[in-house]
Amino acid sequence: xxxxxxxxxxxxxxxxxxxxxxxxxxxxxxxxxxxxxxxxxxxxxxxxxxxxxxxxxxxxxxxxxxxxxxxxxxxxxxxxxxxxxxxxxxxxxxxxxxxxxxxxxxxxxxxxxxxxxxxxxxxxxxxxxxxxxxxxxxxxxxxxxxxxxxxxxxxxxxxxxxxxxxxxxxxxxxxxxxxxxxxxxxxxxxxxxxxxxxxxxxxxxxxxxxxxxxxxxxxxxxxxxxxxxxxxxxxxxxxxxxxxxxxxxxxxxxxxxxxxxxxxxxxxxxxxxxxxxxxxxxxxxxxxxxxxxxxxxxxxxxxxxxxxxxxxxxxxxxxxxxxxxxxxxxxxxxxxxxxxxxxxxxxxxxxxxxxxxxxxxxxxxxxxxxxxxxxxxxxxxxxxxxxxxxxxxxxxxxxxxxxxxxxxxxxxx
Numbered sequence: 062x063x064x065x066x067x068x069x070x071x072x073x074x075x076x077x078x079x080x081x082x083x084x085x086x087x088x089x090x091x092x093x094x095x096x097x098x099x100x101x102x103x104x105x106x107x108x109x110x111x112x113x114x115x116x117x118x119x120x121x122x123x124x125x126x127x128x129x130x131x132x133x134x135x136x137x138x139x140x141x142x143x144x145x146x147x148x149x150x151x152x153x154x155x156x157x158x159x160x161x162x163x164x165x166x167x168x169x170x171x172x173x174x175x176x177x178x179x180x181x182x183x184x185x186x187x188x189x190x191x192x193x194x195x196x197x198x199x200x201x202x203x204x205x206x207x208x209x210x211x212x213x214x215x216x217x218x219x220x221x222x223x224x225x226x227x228x229x230x231x232x233x234x235x236x237x238x239x240x241x242x243x244x245x246x247x248x249x250x251x252x253x254x255x256x257x258x259x260x261x262x263x264x265x266x267x268x269x270x271x272x273x274x275x276x277x278x279x280x281x282x283x284x285x286x287x288x289x290x291x292x293x294x295x296x297x298x299x300x301x302x303x304x305x306x307x308x309x310x311x312x313x314x315x316x317x318x319x320x321x322x323x324x325x326x327x328x329x330x331x332x333x334x335x336x337x338x339x340x341x342x343x344x345x346x347x348x349x350x351x352x353x354x355x356x357x358x359x360x361x362x363x364x365x366x367x368x369x370x371x372x373x374x375x376x377x378x379x380x381x382x383x384x385x386x387x388x389x390x391x392x393x394x395x396x397x398x399x400x401x402x403x404x405x406x407x408x409x410x411x412x413x414x415x416x417x418x419x420x421x422x423x424x425x426x427x428x429x430x431x432x433x434x435x436x437x438x439x440x441x442x443x444x445x446x447x448x449x450x451x452x453x454x455x456x457x458x459x460x461x462x463x464x465x466x467x468x469x470x471x472x473x474x
Contacts, residue, residue, distance in 0.1 A: 062167060062471060062472065062474060063468075063469060063470065063471055063472070064076075064077045064169060064468070064472055064474070065468070066456060066459060066461050070256050070257050071256050071364045071365050071370070073172075073455075073456070073458070073459040073461075074168075075168075075169045075459065076169050076170060076171060076172035076174075076175055076459045076460050077169075077175075077459065077460035077461055077466065077468070077472065078169070078170070078175040078178070078179075078460065078472060078473070078474060079460070079466050079472060080457075080459070080460025080461055080462070080463045080466050080468075081172055081175035081176050081179055081459075081460035082175065082179035082182070082183075082460075083460070083463040083465065083466055084176070084179075084457060084458075084460060084463065085135070085139070085176055085179040085180055085183060086179070086183060087463075088135075088136055088139050088389075088390040089139055089143055089183060089187075091390050091391070091394070092139060092140055092143040092144050092390065092394060093143060095144070095394050095398075097143075097144065097145075097146055098120065098144045098145055098394075098397055098398045098403065099120070099403070100119050100120045100403040100404045101402060101403060101404030101405050119403055119404065120145050120146075120147075120403040120404075121141070121145055121147050121219045121220035121304075121403070122145070122146075122147050122148060122215075122219060123147060123148045123150075123211070123215040123216070123217065123218040123219055123220075123300075124138075124141040124142075124145065124147045124148070124149050124150070124218060124219075124220045124221075124222065125149075125150050125151075125152075125207070125211065125218045125220070125221045125222065125293075126138045126141065126149060126150070126151045126152075126222045126224065127151075127152055127198050127221070127222065127223045127224060127225055127286075127289060128152075128153055128198065128223070128224035128225035128226065129149075129151030129152065129153050129177065129180075129193060129224070130151075130153035130155050130171075130173030130174070130176050130177050131172060131173045131176060131360065131361055131458070132224070132226070132358065132360035132361065132362065132389055133224050133308050133355055133358070133360070133389050133392065133393060134151075134153070134222065134224030134225075134308075135173075135176055135177075135180070135389070136388075136389035136390040136392070136393040137222045137224060137393045137396075138151050138180065138191065138222075139180070139390060139393070140390065140393040140394050140396070140397050141220070141222075141397070142184060142189045142190075142191055143187075143189070144394055144397050144398065145397060145403075146189075147220075148190040148191075148214065148215050149189075149190070149191045149192070150191075150192050150193075150194075150207060150210055150211055150214070150215075150218070151177070151180075151191065151192070151193040151194070152193070152194045152196060152198045152203060152207050153173060153177065153193070153194075153195060153198065154195060154196060154197045154198065154227075155170070155171045155173035155174035155176075155177065155195055156170055156171040156173075156174055157170045157174055157195075158170040158174075158474040167474060169474045170474065172361070172458060172459045172460060173361075174195070175460060177193045177195065180193065181193060190214070192210055192214060194206060194207055194210065197231070198225055198285070198289075199225075199227075199230045199231060199232070199285055200231070200233060201233050201288075201292070202233075204288070204289060204292050205292070205296075208292060208293060208296045208298045211293075211298045212296065212297075212298055216298075217293075217297065217298050217299055217300045218293070218298065218299055218300065218303065219299075219300040219302070219303045219304075220303060220304055220305070220306075220401075221289065221290065221293070221299065221303065221304075221305035221306070222305075222306055222307075222308075223286045223289065223305065223306065223307040223308070224307075224308045225285065226281075226360075226361075226362035227240075227280060228240055228280070228365075229280060230279060230280045230285065238276045238279040238280050239276055239280065240276060240277040240279075240280040240281050240324065240328070241269055241273045241276070241277055241324055242266075242319065242323065242324065242325065242365065242366050242367055243266060243267055243268060243269035243273065243319075243323055243324050244266045244267070244268055244269070244318045244319060244322055244323045244324075245268055245269055245274065245322060245323060245324065245326075245327070246268065246322065247268065248265055248266060248267050248268055249265070249266040249318035249319070249368075250263060250264070250265050250266075251263070251264065251318070251368060252264070252368075252371060252434060252437055253367060253368045253370070253371055254370045254371040254374065254442070254446075254448075256364070256370060259439075259442070259448065260439045261371070261437050261438055261439045261442050262439075264367060264368065266318060266319055266323070266367050266368065269323070269324045273324060274324050274327050277324040277325070277327065277328050278327055278328045278331045280328070281324075281325065281328035281329070281332070282327075282328045282329075282331030282332055282335065283307065283331050283332040283333075283334065283335025283336070283338075284331075284335070286305075286307050286332070286335055286339075286350075287335050287338060287339060290305055290339050290343065290348065290350070294343055294346075294348065299348065301346040301347050301348070302346070302347035302348070303347075303348050303349075304348075304349055304350075304351060304401065304407070305339060305348065305349070305350050305351070306350075306351045306352070306353050306396075306401070306415070307332055307335070307336065307350070307351075307352055307353070308352075308353050308355050309329050309332055309333070309352050309353065309354055309355070310329070310354060310355055310356075310357065310363075310418070311326070311329060311354055311418070312357060312372070312418075313421070313422055313427045313430070314427070314431075315372050315427070315430060315431060315434060316357075316368065316369065316372055318368070319366060319367055319368050319369065325366070332352060333352050333412075333414070335350065336350035336351055336352050336413075337350070337413075338350070351407060351409070351413070351414070351415055352413075352414045352415065353396060353400070353414070353415040353417055354414055354415065354416050354417060354418045355392055355417045355418060356376075356387065356392060356417055356418045356420065356421040357369070357372065357373050357376055357418075357421060358373065358388070358389055358392075359373055359377070359451060359454035359455055359458065360389070360458070361458060364455065370451070371434070371437070371446065372430065372434075373451065374442075374446040374447060374448060374450070374451035375430045375433050375434060375437075375445070375446045376421060376426070376430060377446075377447060377450050377451055377454065378445070378446050378447030378450060378451075379426055379429050379430060379433075380420070380421070380426065381447065381450060383426075385420050385426075387420070392417050395417065396415065396417055400415045400416075400417065401415070433445040433446065
């Protein structure tokens with residue numbers, strides 16, 4: 062079938078398999094050009110970067126990525142396989158294509174489904190060892206299935222990346238919790254970008270109830286992350302001295318009403334406390350938990366958040382103009398190469414968190430974002446926020462807009 066983007070608000074209901082493959086290849090090519098990440102040389106001159114290597118671990122060789130199909134998780138799997146030259150096991154839950162039936166047209170698979178299929182294809186071409194399970198990562202049965210694969214193929218992992226971003230979580234007993242994207246305390250009123258009309262309009266974000274806050278913590282907090290580490294440890298499938306990193310975001314003052322002061326803030330604080338609990342409970346074998354505060358990005362999770370699209374667009378424009386913009390793969394390569402530099406202690410702030418949002422939060426960029434936000438109208442949105450860049454990123458998530466892909470041709474879905 063000929064595949065065109067079918068947009069419904071912040072969702073694209075179609076995905077292009079060849080475009081998704083082009084996206085995956087683009088990220089892999091970036092890592093290849095950046096080079097293999099080497100372990101710091103012990104005993105080097107103290108004035109050199111390598112001279113910092115007084116403690117830590119070697120280059121991870123067996124990596125588990127929980128939530129590996131899109132955004133940061135996909136890029137983490139790529140950076141691990143081609144940057145660390147590691148064996149990678151990934152788990153995610155993505156929708157396959159469905160054929161036409163009862164007069165209804167066929168549906169493409171999700172972008173994430175095409176991403177992981179492309180990743181498997183290219184890894185085979187390049188001789189990389191990547192195994193991906195398309196299952197619900199929240200379920201204990203899936204965790205045990207992944208553990209079996211780890212023990213069969215590599216014995217144990219030495220780095221675990223937790224990058225799940227889901228709107229709901231179903232437990233083993235069938236109980237389902239749904240997260241909400243709301244503020245707390247008092248309703249917030251402010252500017253936002255209407256993705257349907259492309260107008261800048263005033264939006265109101267309602268307050269969450271106590272139950273909604275608790276449910277959001279159940280979905281987006283650290284409970285499931287901890288269960289992964291516990292089961293890996295009990296099964297002997299995680300090595301002593303391993304690191305585990307969960308991805309998070311807090312953002313600047315402009316986004317505090319929906320992030321830090323909202324349901325997501327409660328969930329992300331729980332995630333942070335979980336990192337400390339992991340380090341404490343498994344400290345006897347040297348397993349340490351870390352939070353990586355990543356920069357804002359156009360992802361399938363972020364654009365669903367009220368007020369986030371206009372800020373993400375502003376920041377994308379500002380950082381593109383000053384040459385500091387990083388996509389997901391640049392962030393993940395920097396995480397592995399600099400913040401988790403092999404042979405060195407992780408680079409963290411005074412709270413023990415890894416900061417990949419450091420460029421984003423520089424004061425001069427935030428001052429410019431505030432200035433542009435105050436001046437933003439529907440008429441000035443493209444000039445100030447670069448909506449062409451924003452929507453270019455949006456379409457690319459679903460495999461559209463890549464040079465070399467014939468979007469008029471019939472494609473096997």
